[in-house]
Amino acid sequence: MSVIPAIAAPTETVGPNTTKRRRESGRASKLLSRVGLPLLSLVVFIALWQLVVSLKIWNETLIPPPSAVWDSFIETNTTTDGVRGYAGKYLWEHLLISLQRIGYGIAIGIIVGIAFGLLMGTFGKIRALFEPWITFLRTLPPLAYFSLLIIWLGINEEPKITLLAIAAFPPVAVATTSAVLAAPQSLIEAAKALGASKFEVIKDVVIPSALPETFTGIRLAVGVAYSSLVAAELVNGLPGIGGMVRDASNYNNTPVVLVGIIAIGTSGLIIDGLLQLIERKTVPWRGRV
Template sequence: MTRPRRPATLSAAHSVLVRVAAVAVLLALWELLVLARFWPPAILPGPGQVWDQLLAASDGGNGQGGYAGSTVVERLGVSLRRVGYGCGYGVVVGVVLGLVMGLVPVVRAVVEPFVTFLRALPPLAYLSLLVIWFGIDEEPKVYLLVVAAFPPVAVATAAAVTGVNRQYVEAAHALGASRLEVVRTVVLPASAPEILTGVRLAVGVAYSSVVAAETVNGADGIGGMVLNAQRYNQTAVVLLGLVVIGVTGLLIDTAVLALQRAVSPWRGRA
């Protein structure tokens, strides 16, 4: 007899409970370290202090406009807007370039070394160059995220396109489909899961890079809040910024992963 399969809802609930328990354990360990007084509160504030800073920085009527003139939500919105623009442009460039690289071997041989070169560079390595070229306004921050985001997408797309089953392509051609129709109806759907994997990587790289971009005249973003708090030794605010960045990054990654599962529900199943 085969064992009955547990409903997917129970599995999802179990996963949520495990994650909640892991967060609770982490907070408990953090509080224990604070109570043990290994470091002074100025070095390691407790979860309660970070929570108080969150409440204060979220209150636009506290006399400081939240924190240094902007609330946490406003700062987060600015950073997410930059990530959205940078990743949006980067994903479009990466998908188009990856398709061309995967479909035209000569182009891949010429372009792939440059894409790999950019992918190997840390964002801080070319941030100063972008500032020299475009100034210290929004442009260098968005361009930084574009350059950081498109190489993972291009590499993942090219690899996915070259891995498409040739029998599907030949069958589409035999049925009278044009080259563009084959790309639209066969190549892209078959490559979508790997492309979304590249998008996940791109979003992670871009979000981790936005803090570095906001250290240059980025006082209105969440990274600017972290930088300003670091200057004045406000450790609780620094930890608050890191927690906000980490939690929102996790939510974005979860959303992309859910989209990937919706596009390819067969992946990971026997």
């Protein structure tokens, strides 16, 4: 019997150049998934939008063509016949004023929510006392109590900021409470065995463990506050992007309504991306422990 010697398959030599090429290929793939696919979906959406308009299924007052929305975007950012933008303010000015309201409201809601979450997660009696009230508040739509806030606080900035703060408070409080309750008991017991005080256990063990879920609650709070923006600017909302949307809807100015909606959604995406970046920098241990 003849024995045919086996021929070993050539192996690829992994050198610095190969590693560099693989790294660059991975970066290109990530860039494609993060930027290319969203842009592709946007192009497809606009194409389908234009197709629906071309088929004349609905009146253009209900669904205007993309070109009309673009024209309204230009008009709200320029001066036409002596009028600046919409109702005397450019689009970015309306958006900036609304973002200031959201910023104040969310800041109050987040601070109070984290404080309540830490207390309710640490002390069972405080949780039993306040948790039903927070759940009750979380289930209320903003319009249910906005009229009451106007009666109490007037029609200026106070009811708007208060409504946004109330909307942002429950998600942060609930997320922080759950995160504190889920803190690893083994780490807590180890810290106590090493002589850590109650305060040191909360500061060095509980809070770092709760931060990832707290950031999730903050992101949810921002989304809830954004969804409450138009409601917050129902009364005396101009200037403001939500007030602009409401005012344009009164005159069936659908292109301006869509411009405002797109501005709110785009700014929300940017803020959520910034929050995720802050989370990655602040809580690098998320998912690793």
